[in-house]
Amino acid sequence: MDESSPDLQSQQDEDLEGSYSKLPAFRRKQATVSSFVFYVLCSLGLLICVEVIIFSRFLLPLAVGNASYSGDRRSNVSDLINLEPEAPFRTSFHFQPPKNWMNDPNGPMYYKGFYHLFYQYNPWGAVWGNLTWGHAVSEDLLHWLDLEPALKGDQWYDVGGVWSGSVTFRLDGTPIILYTGLAEDLEQTQNMAVPDDASDPFLRKWVKSSENPLLRHPDGVYKEDFRDPSTAWQVEDGSWRITIGTQVETDGMALVYKSRDLLHWELEKNVLYTIPGSGMWECLDFYPVAPTGRRGLDTSTRGPSVNHVLKVSSYNDQHDYYAVGSYNEVTQAFTPVNQELGVLYGLQYDYGKFYASKSFYDPVKKRRILWGWSNESDTEAQDIAKGWASLQAIPRTVWLDSELGDNLIQAPIEELKSLRGVKVSKAEVELEAGSILRIEGSYGGQLDIEVTFEYPDVSKVAFKYGRPLDDPFDCSEGGSAQRGVFGPFGLLVMADDALQEQTALFFYISQSKDRQWSTYFCSDQSRSSLLDGVDGSAYWGNVRVLPSENFLSLRVLVNLLSLSGCPIVFFYGFPICFP
CATH class of the missing domain: 2.115.10.20 (Glycosyl hydrolase domain; family 43)
Structure with missing residues (x-):
């Protein structure tokens, strides 16, 4: 907003009067990546993805995360909060002020x-x-x-x-x-x-x-x-x-x-x-x-x-x-x-x-x-x-x-579910070790993804393949490309067709020296962007899985370039593969 305008506050006060009814969402040119890829890597045996549901083309609020309750004053309020609807890296449903730090x-x-x-x-x-x-x-x-x-x-x-x-x-x-x-x-x-x-x-x-x-x-x-x-x-x-x-x-x-x-x-x-x-x-x-x-x-x-x-x-x-x-x-x-x-x-x-x-x-x-x-x-x-x-x-x-x-x-x-648009879903997907499966129809810069994996029977797999299971898990930078006994398996988002630019969100199951099983959730940003100077760190945390639990569920929000998942790992990357 223009701090120098003497009429700004009076205009703002005027715009805030009335019914406080929501304005229609401002539309923006949607940034689109080449593909969304669902993947499992390097696990032995067969992994079952019970269900993956993807909601795309969100019914977005304003491009900068702002809206007005001023009735019919859409153009004035648009000027007031200084919208930049074509800004390529603005989020759409995370809160941001119109500008600045x-x-x-x-x-x-x-x-x-x-x-x-x-x-x-x-x-x-x-x-x-x-x-x-x-x-x-x-x-x-x-x-x-x-x-x-x-x-x-x-x-x-x-x-x-x-x-x-x-x-x-x-x-x-x-x-x-x-x-x-x-x-x-x-x-x-x-x-x-x-x-x-x-x-x-x-x-x-x-x-x-x-x-x-x-x-x-x-x-x-x-x-x-x-x-x-x-x-x-x-x-x-x-x-x-x-x-x-x-x-x-x-x-x-x-x-x-x-x-x-x-x-x-x-x-x-x-x-x-x-x-x-x-x-x-x-x-x-x-x-x-x-x-x-x-x-x-x-x-x-x-x-x-x-x-x-x-x-x-x-x-x-x-x-x-x-x-x-x-x-x-x-x-x-x-x-x-x-x-x-x-x-x-x-x-x-x-x-x-x-x-x-x-x-x-x-x-x-x-x-x-x-x-x-x-x-x-x-x-x-x-x-x-x-x-x-x-x-x-x-x-x-x-x-x-x-x-x-x-x-x-x-x-x-x-x-947040009120913003969901088109739904794409697959159920009972069998994923062979080392396979990568593309989910067709899941393009775009705004996605709400829910995926559920069947927790593998680790004892049966260990007996079948005779492999040592105490290999350390790898949630480091580049860890999504490594080979483990039970991992990594999860999602690739904001990926180009060649998978040179991608953000990996994945689980890793590992057994310690004392034979205790642990499950980890990891995010690998090392290939999230080809831009120079962008932080490409990896983040991870332990997932407490009870013996009675047979599934691992993950929800990921893709908001233009902002990704968040549960177990909670929040990060922000800048792919440059937009057309």
Whole structure:
């Protein structure tokens, strides 16, 4: 949008009035790759693909991931949010602002009929810096209206940037923002902002508290290591708690503060959790989970059967780690259910490009939704040339795995299925070892793929072929081209006819020296793009398969050049085989 236009805000206000009815989706020239290939490689014996279902030609929202609720003002709104419908590498259903740099999701919430997403945003360019709180609203988490930034660094305590934070609802139902401000001397401060007009469903204007900064770094904490306040939760006596990430020397920890009014805060003596030598913790998230079912819980829910999730974004390695555990309101201690899966050494939300995540409770559908930032794989020079950088991963619903009790299950939000178009399916496909099967009719830049494999009877195959089964699995760069006993098998997407350019998503089953079987999910990006300088890393994670489970299922979302799968591996590649 044109920041210099004196009539921009008045035009925007005018466009936002009325029925909020969705506009028809803007159409764009669809980028198309030569083929989509379904494959299995190097497994001994016969593998059964129970079913593969592919939905293509999505009924897309706006090309830049934005839409308007302004009735009949389509042309004006199109100009307002600066659409570039022919941009070849824009995603279609992942959230992106119209232009420039974006990173952490901040303060997601639902308010007066709209989902709100705030995010770290540079209004002046496609590189990190000048951080404000970008702001967008949606009725369905798919069609987004981009608004003016909600918070800018205009006070001494945040002149260096308005950094990450969270939204908390007061008892009267009005939201407040708690955020980290960066002062000129790089001190990190904690601050509050409230809506200027709580009756406005778009919450377009926010006012900073006259008492800011509410918190400054405590004794023993370096001024540059004190950031990202969580959503506040209430304990039994009615007081509030928040957690803030820090490190003391090299020990990462989650500090706890208490308050009666969400304005005046006092540091608790005990920390929520700490791990020696783990480095700086940021973007903390702390929330309860229901013991059974998929329903989410409000952040202040408590009870004898309610466990909590503590999520830590590790500054050292840029991954999001979590643990499920019990929370003691008296001592403020968090204790993981499974000590071997303690925060930072056990479970990750995602094993690819996914960081600084933030969840919220959706009161409409009674679920907890998780957002996460995905940095793209191209270079800074390429970002500057195309005019934007980064996207948000598809929002996910998360709930407790009640069978195991120590980990979460994740799935893309159900609304995504409303975008599905043409369906292509095959069932009971027999795949010989080393075979590659092309799925005809599955072309295009937007695909929603569901595939189910029959889990091989590893004991029978081992007996039949007499092969040693303790060969190490290979999820490294180029691992999809290796030969193993049970793997790789999976998918090739965004592939050209010669398979020179491809992205591999595959399973690998391996037996350790102690004869224990393990299943891994891998993504190999080493051939995702022929462009110079693009990150071609490989990502992998362990899949916990119970003895009672006979199938391996995989869902992959292809969004122009963005791919995401489950088990969760999110990454972004730039094939150059477009016509």
